[in-house]
Amino acid sequence: MKLVKFAASAVILAWASSAQATETLSMWYHGAGNEVESKIVNQIIADFNGSQSDWKVELQSFPQAAYNDSVVAGALAGNLPDILDVDGPNMPNWAWAGYMQPLTIDEAKIASFLPGTKGVWNGKLYSIGLWDAAVALVTRQSTLDELGLRTPTLDQPWSKDEFMAALDAAKAAGKWEFAFDPGMAWTGEWYPYAFSPFLQSFGGDIVDRSTYKTAEGALNGDAALAFGNWWQGLFTGGYAQATQDPADRDGGFAAGKYAFSWNGNWAALGALSAFSDTVFLPAPDFGNGPKIGAASWQFGVSASSKHPEGASAFIEFALQDKYLADFSNGIGLIPATPTAAESVDNYKAGGPLSVFVDYSAKQGMVRPVSPGYVVQAKVFEKALADIANGADVATTLDAAVDEINADIEKNGGYGH
Numbered sequence: 001m002k003l004v005k006f007a008a009s010a011v012i013l014a015w016a017s018s019a020q021a022t023e024t025l026s027m028w029y030h031g032a033g034n035e036v037e038s039k040i041v042n043q044i045i046a047d048f049n050g051s052q053s054d055w056k057v058e059l060q061s062f063p064q065a066a067y068n069d070s071v072v073a074g075a076l077a078g079n080l081p082d083i084l085d086v087d088g089p090n091m092p093n094w095a096w097a098g099y100m101q102p103l104t105i106d107e108a109k110i111a112s113f114l115p116g117t118k119g120v121w122n123g124k125l126y127s128i129g130l131w132d133a134a135v136a137l138v139t140r141q142s143t144l145d146e147l148g149l150r151t152p153t154l155d156q157p158w159s160k161d162e163f164m165a166a167l168d169a170a171k172a173a174g175k176w177e178f179a180f181d182p183g184m185a186w187t188g189e190w191y192p193y194a195f196s197p198f199l200q201s202f203g204g205d206i207v208d209r210s211t212y213k214t215a216e217g218a219l220n221g222d223a224a225l226a227f228g229n230w231w232q233g234l235f236t237g238g239y240a241q242a243t244q245d246p247a248d249r250d251g252g253f254a255a256g257k258y259a260f261s262w263n264g265n266w267a268a269l270g271a272l273s274a275f276s277d278t279v280f281l282p283a284p285d286f287g288n289g290p291k292i293g294a295a296s297w298q299f300g301v302s303a304s305s306k307h308p309e310g311a312s313a314f315i316e317f318a319l320q321d322k323y324l325a326d327f328s329n330g331i332g333l334i335p336a337t338p339t340a341a342e343s344v345d346n347y348k349a350g351g352p353l354s355v356f357v358d359y360s361a362k363q364g365m366v367r368p369v370s371p372g373y374v375v376q377a378k379v380f381e382k383a384l385a386d387i388a389n390g391a392d393v394a395t396t397l398d399a400a401v402d403e404i405n406a407d408i409e410k411n412g413g414y415g416h
Contacts, residue, residue: 025057025310026081028071030297032271034060035331039324048317055310057083075099080302082311086127087189088295089367089377091119095126096371096415101128105316115292116364117336122415127298128315130324131333134360135194136254136280137262138271144279147173147259154282154358160230163284170259180240182260185249186387191381192367194262195231195293197283200365202227206380208403212370212416215404217381220397227286228393235388237407242388252292265356266332272352280355283363295362296333319385334360371414375407 027045031037038061044352047058062070068090074080086094094100102124110118110128119127146150146167151156158166170179183188196206203223207215217366218224235242243357253261254274263271271278283290301311324340327333328347334356341347341357348354367373383400387393408414 001107011368022053022056023119023307023310025055025083025305025307025314027057027059027083027087027263027314028074028081029059030064030067033064033197034064034069034331037327040326040330042321043320047315051317055307055313057314058342063346065069071099078304080304082302082307083299083314084302085297085299086119088116088119088127088129088298089189089192089373090125090234091298091300092369093371093374094300098303100126100300101305101308103128103301103315104312105307105319109316109319112338113293113336114334114360114364116296116360116366117298119298119300121369127300128319129296129298130318130336131296131327131331132265132294132336132360133264133296133333134294134364135197135262135264136268136279136282136354136356136359137284138263138268138278139259139276141277141279143259145169150283151279152284154355154362156284156289158284160284160286166260171239174261175260176255177257177360178238178240181244181249181252181261181263182234182240183244183249183262184240184242185244185246187381189377192377192382193293195384196367196380197230197293197365198286199224199227201283201286201291202230203288205368206376207370207372209367209368212368212372213413214410215376218393219383219404220401221233223288223392224397228285228387228397231384232390232393236390249363255310256263265334265353268353269332269346269354280353281361282355282359290363291365292359295361295366302340333339369416370403372408372411379403379407 015104029041031041045059049056080099103126107125113133116132117129118125138206147166149166149169167179170176183190192206199205204221204227205218208218234240248257252258253271268280283292299315301308305311319339320342321343324335325343327342328335335341335344335347336412342349346353347350347357368376379400383396386396
C-alpha cells in the first residue's frame with residue numbers, strides 16, 4: 001500500500017514539475033485590426049506552443065499607429081513583453097535606449113535572408129524580419145513603347161538624364177495629368193524610405209554614415225544641393241504635384257492620371273489588375289548607383305525579458321520558410337529567403353512580382369543605422385515637404401543639418 005502511495009505521489013510530483021517548467025512568454029505585435037496578419041502570427045504561436053513544453057507564447061496586438069508609443073510607454077513603466085516587433089529603422093534607437101537585447105539565434109539560419117531583414121546595431125544582431133518591401137518605378141509597357149523609351153534593367157537602369165527624358169516625353173504627350181507620382185499624399189516614414197534613396201543615389205545622405213555624428217556635408221553638400229534642386233524641379237517643372245489627394249495616390253495610376261508611379265510591391269497586384277501590361281522598373285541611377293529603401297518590421301527580444309533564450313527560440317522557430325511564404329501570400333510582401341520565394345507564385349522565378357526580390361537584394365539600402373534616426377527622419381520629411389512647396393533649397397537643408405546636429409549633440413552622440 002505504501003509503495004502504491006509513493007508511486008502515485010511520484011507521478012503527481014513529476015506532473016507538477018513538468019507543469020511548472022512551462023514558462024509564459026509575452027509578445028507584442030503591431031498588427032491589430034489586420035485579420036490576415038493576425039491569423040498567421042497566431043498560427044505560428046500555436047505551432048510553437050505545440051512543438052515543445054518549455055515555453056508558451058501569449059500575444060497582445062496593438063494598432064500600428066499606436067504601437068511605437070505603446071512600446072515607449074511600456075519601457076518607461078518597466079513592463080515590456082519578452083518578444084516585440086520593431087520597424088527596422090527604429091531598432092537602433094530602441095537598442096540604444098535599453099529597450100532591446102541582442103538575439104541569441106543560430107545566425108547560420110539567416111545567412112540567406114535578404115540584407116534588409118537583418119537588424120544589426122553595434123555589430124550585434126538585435127532583430128530579424130520575415131519579409132521585406134521594395135519600391136519600383138511603375139508604368140506600362142505600352143507607355144514605354146508609345147514614348148519610344150528604352151526599358152531599363154537591373155544591370156542597365158536609367159540614368160538621371162534618361163529618367164528626366166522619360167518624364168519630359170510623358171509631359172509633352174499631354175495624355176496624363178502628371179508624368180510622375182512620387183506619392184506625396186503619404187507622409188511619415190514614407191519620405192525617408194522612398195525619397196532618401198534618391199538623395200543617396202545623388203551622393204548625399206541624411207547623416208554622415210562614416211561617423212553618424214553630423215549631417216554636415218551629407219545633407220547640405222554639393223550632392224545634396226543637386227538632389228534638392230532636382231527634387232524641387234519635379235514640382236516647379238510640372239512633372240509632379242506637391243500636394244496630393246490620398247485617393248489619387250491609391251487609384252491615380254489605375255485611373256490613368258500618372259504615366260509613372262513610385263510605389264511598393266504591396267501595391268503591385270493592384271496595378272497589374274488595372275493594366276495587364278504593367279511593368280516594375282528598377283530605380284534610376286542618379287550618379288552613385290541606383291538605390292531603394294530596405295528594412296521592414298522585425299522580431300526582437302526586450303531587454304527586460306527574464307527568458308531571452310525562450311524568446312529567441314520562438315523567433316528562430318518563426319524563421320521557417322513556410323511561415324515566410326504564408327506572410328508573403330497573405331500580405332503581399334517579399335519573402336525573406338530565396339527558397340521561400342520559390343514557393344510563392346507571385347515571387348518565384350518568372351512570377352509577376354519576382355523582380356522585387358532582385359531589387360531588394362541588389363538595390364536595397366537601409367536607412368541610417370543610428371538611434372538618432374527617429375529624429376532625423378522627421379527632420380528630413382519636413383525639409384523635403386518644404387522644398388517641394390517652394391522653400392529655398394540651400395537654406396532649408398542647412399536648417400535641417402543644424403536641427404539634426406543639435407539633436408545628436410544633445411544626446412551625447414547616441415553612443416557612436
